[in-house]
Amino acid sequence: MNPGDRVRVERADVTNEGVLMPSSTAEHLVIKLDGGYNVGVDREAASVDVLESDVHVVDDEPDPEAGDVSEITFDDDLPTISLISTGGTIASTVDYRTGAVTARFDAEDVLRAVPDLAGRANYRGRVVANILSENMDPSIWQDLAHAVHEEIAAGADGVVVMHGTDTMQYSAAALSFILETPVPIVLTGSQRSADRPSSDNVMNAVCAVEAAKSDCAEVLVCMHADESDDACALHRGTRVRKNHTSRRDAFETVGAKPLGEIDYETATEDGSDGAVADEAITLRREYASRGETLDIEPDLAADVELATFAPGMDPAAWEYLEDAAGVVVAGTGLGHVHTDLIPRIEALVDDGTPVVMTSQCLEGRVCDRVYDTGRDLLDAGVIEGGDMLLETAMVKLMWAVANADDVAGTMRTSLAGELTAESRPWR
Amino acid sequence: MNPGDRVRVERADVTNEGVLMPSSTAEHLVIKLDGGYNVGVDREAASVDVLESDVHVVDDEPDPEAGDVSEITFDDDLPTISLISTGGTIASTVDYRTGAVTARFDAEDVLRAVPDLAGRANYRGRVVANILSENMDPSIWQDLAHAVHEEIAAGADGVVVMHGTDTMQYSAAALSFILETPVPIVLTGSQRSADRPSSDNVMNAVCAVEAAKSDCAEVLVCMHADESDDACALHRGTRVRKNHTSRRDAFETVGAKPLGEIDYETATEDGSDGAVADEAITLRREYASRGETLDIEPDLAADVELATFAPGMDPAAWEYLEDAAGVVVAGTGLGHVHTDLIPRIEALVDDGTPVVMTSQCLEGRVCDRVYDTGRDLLDAGVIEGGDMLLETAMVKLMWAVANADDVAGTMRTSLAGELTAESRPWR
Known part of the structure; x- marks a missing residue:
């Protein structure tokens, strides 16, 4: 065989x-x-x-009856979108049609796999990895960032990254801190594979391409907005979380509405052309517009650890943190841990390890100035994580340790929308 | 001084x-x-x-003008509710009025602290601890369970536990597995202390007492249902999570509406008497009615650890798990970890340590039968956590290791509503 x-x-x-x-x-x-x-x-x-x-x-032969495109012509009137594949359920659509798992992946493959993408852009295809996203790691985030950087430098007007959904939020955060981008970088994936009637792969891909043509020069996650097929939500890459194991609308902007959305009906109207994005897209809040500056600072201190507090835990469980380049603690409520753990945190800080406090609550912000425990943590040298998602805080700390002179100051400053201003005093 | x-x-x-x-x-x-x-x-x-x-x-002198009650008379027509204090923001109301931090706490103190409770029940007061809830641990859960058991055995028609909010969900889960109860056991707390105009302490206490008078003989968490002062939600103790750091309606039943609610206006109508609970309470789903059986199985294997997976983590970080009595893994999506961690999990299982897989997604259920990674984890002997909350799974595993002959079978069986039936196949 x-x-x-x-x-x-x-x-x-x-x-x-x-x-x-x-x-x-x-x-x-x-x-x-x-x-x-x-x-x-x-x-x-x-x-x-x-x-x-x-x-x-x-299967590799194009079938025009099925909407396959056999000859790709470059259309000067259309933007050029780079599609980068890293694996996951959405990429299996492409693999299936081409029969190739890791090898070639070009414009023809893209259109053969998702014919609905035809006429929206000129496409470039690129494979960075072909893995399930639980196997992503900081070195692949760096490979991905370099690939995105090269594609934009080569003239792409927008980038779509096809990614497994399980760790998409981490990769989106990593690209957000590593890259300064003049064009949209849109991560998309699929919660249901192409063999299921409810598959979200075509709609997510189409909406991601439309988002990549838009004016929003940020790192975005584009996935189903709800359980219907009406729209895809656009989430800021540093504020998004996979909050459901299997629903198509598993991704949510935590604590707020998404940054924007793509209306699928408008995006798929007959006669759609390169200008369709302007009509199909709604952007609700301030965002970074297209610009000129492309920059990359890819260094990451990969050995940052996420330490989750739980009642009854053995303080000795945190001994391994002594070797970490940095620690993000997932604390309770406003950002607390058992009193017995505070000396351990203090020892880490005294040893030069930055320790950032976040909350298991997901929503809201840590505030260590109210209760005894919090003040003791601040005295111990903990850096308050504000309302950063703990996953985002972990990725940011990897970046800050490798790139910033003032790690604490950098963690307290919003670099890519990861910290939002307090809408009101928490009291 | x-x-x-x-x-x-x-x-x-x-x-x-x-x-x-x-x-x-x-x-x-x-x-x-x-x-x-x-x-x-x-x-x-x-x-x-x-x-x-x-x-x-x-301050200790009763002031009738301020609604204080100087003489408590036992009213045969009212149910007897036991109020157990463990500390936290809500308990500070009582402490303030009585001037006592850890000592006496009787019916007079309760009514002096929250005069709105008068006329609703006969009260018994009891102090189990006076700590911030981040300092809760399994031995205090056991003390609390014994206290609740004794109060019910002594004739209490319902129990209200005043608890800090940060780890209330863990304590609620612990009581759910340790106790079989013929009466309601209602945990309540306060997100804003009594000195703030938006304090939720009186309303939460009143609604908790009403819930404790109801027919729902389960462990419940009773907290503000929304940002208004209209109602308190009743959450099943094994399905509830603190999802916001500071909002009064921080507690949510994950993946569903709460079990029920207490309408505050109805609960505080003039002429309220012992029967008010029936009108003020709405129970939306099936629940356990009042019964006869009171039982306690308090043993817990406290050294169960919660291990959170994150991309880039050092597999050596999980070395400390070798000494654990059990491990709950917070995996990605459907319940995955990096492939490199699977041999470590297999070694734990081979060594006799039960390992339960849950998801960081909060909503949905782990399903390890679809992807390679999941099947490898099942081959390694992982117990699927279904749709159990990871915090609940951790507490349940502490209980199962100490009490069950078949730990895996026990983890897969719903004992206190912690596992819900699939509403549809996940595909």
């Missing part, structure tokens, strides 16, 4: 049928099901029947 | 004036401000003026 063969695989009473894909490990077979979904099967004790050979070559 | 003196304390340009309270540490002075709020001041370098001696003795 070879990648490209149509196979039936049986293991432990489960049968999967589809196209055998290249696998990154020797232990697993990867099978692309007919709907475009990948499953992995332990090779050990699996029985494989090859049903047909080299099936993916057939 | 002695506790009970009215003092002015200056330290580092900050002046506080109020009644000196007994302090549990030699390093701090505790001053009860006029509004009932406690502040702690570092004794070192603080200058103290005694303005008046023994002020709290004066």
Whole structure:
């Protein structure tokens, strides 16, 4: 059997049928099901029947009847959008149609995979990784930032990053701190794969391209706004969180409405052209407009740790933090931990490790000036995280330790909308 | 100077004036401000003026004009509600009026502190602790459970627990698993202390007493339903989370509407008597009605740890888990971690440590049967946490390890509403 063969695989009473894909490990077979979904099967004790050979070559032929585009012509009137793939459910759409998992990914592949994108832009395609997003790490964030930087330097009018949803919020935060961008950088993904009737992949991709054509030169996350197919929400990359395991509208701007949205009906009206973005997009708040400056500061101190407080925890559990470059504490309420942990935090600070306090509450802001515990934490040298999301605070601290002379001052200053002004005194 | 003196304390340009309270540490002075709020001041370098001696003795005299009740008569027509104090902002109301921090706390004190409670029930008062809730730990949950058990055994028709808000959700979960109760057990607290115009302490206390008189024999959290003063929400103790640092309606039932609510206007109508609860309370879903069975299984394996996954984390950070009695992992999305962490989890399981997977998403449920990573985790022996809140899962695992023969089976079975049935297949 070879990648490209149509196979039936049986293991432990489960049968999967589809196209055998290249696998990154020797232990697993990867099978692309007919709907475009990948499953992995332990090779050990699996029985494989090859049903047909080299099936993916057939799939690779463009089919004009199905809306495939066989010849890509560059249209001077359209903006150029760079599509960067990192993996995840949304990328499997592209993989399925092309039959390629990690190799080529060009404009033709994009349009063959999502024909609805045709006529909206000229496309450039690029693959940075092909991983499930739980395997993302700071070094891949850096690779991604360099790729985005190169695409913009090469003339892209906007960038769309296809990303798994599980750690999209971390990658969006990393790009927000690493890059200063003159064009939109829009992350999108898919909560339901292409084989499911409720798949969100086409709509999210179309809306992300429209957002990438807009005037909003920020790092954005573009995903379903609600359970209907009416609109995609645009979330600022430093204020967004995946708050539901499976819903299509899992992503939320924490503590506020999203920055804006893309109306899908307007975005897909007949006769749509390069100007459609202006009509389809609504931006509710102040945002950074398109500009000239492109800059990258990619250094990250990867060994920043997130330490979650819980009642009953053993203070010794935090011994490993002694080697960290920085620590973000997920505290209770206004930003507290058990009194017994305060000397440990003080020792870290005295040892030169910046410690940032955030709250498990998600919404609101830490305020350590009210209760004894909070004042003791401030005395110990804790940096208050304001209303930063704890995931964002962790990524920002990685960046601040590597790039800032004044880490505490940098953490207290909003660099990319991650801190918002108090709407009222908390009392 | 002695506790009970009215003092002015200056330290580092900050002046506080109020009644000196007994302090549990030699390093701090505790001053009860006029509004009932406690502040702690570092004794070192603080200058103290005694303005008046023994002020709290004066405050201890009942004042009928102010609604104080000087003689408590037992009313056979009213239910008996036990009020148990553990500390936190709401308890400071009681402390202020009585001038006592940890000592006596009886029916007279309750009514002097919150006169609005008069006429609703016969009260018993009891102090289990007087701590900020970030200092709660499993041994205090056990003390609290024993106290609740004793109060119910002594004839209480309902129990109200006054608790700091920061870890109230953990204590509510602990009581839910430890106790089988024939009467309501209602936790309440206060997000704003009595000295602030927007204080929620009186309304939360009144609504909690009404809830404790109701037919709902479950562990409930009773807090403001929204930013107005119209109603308090009743949250099931295993499904509730503090989702905002400072709002009065910080507590939310995750993924659903609250179990019920108390309409404050109805609860405070003139002529209210013991029957008012029936009109003021709305219960939206199935609940456990009052019954006969009172039981307690207080054992907890306190050394269960909560391990939060984050991209870029050092797998060595989880070495300390080797000594844990159980581990709850806060994973991404459907319940994933970086592939590199799976062997570490497998080693824990092989060593006999139960490992439960939950999601950082808050809403939705983990499902490890779809993606490679999830199947690998199941192969490693991970117990799926379903839609349990990660805080609830941690407390439940403490209880399950100490009490259940089949820990995995117990974790997968809903004991106190902590797991809800799937409303639809997640796909």
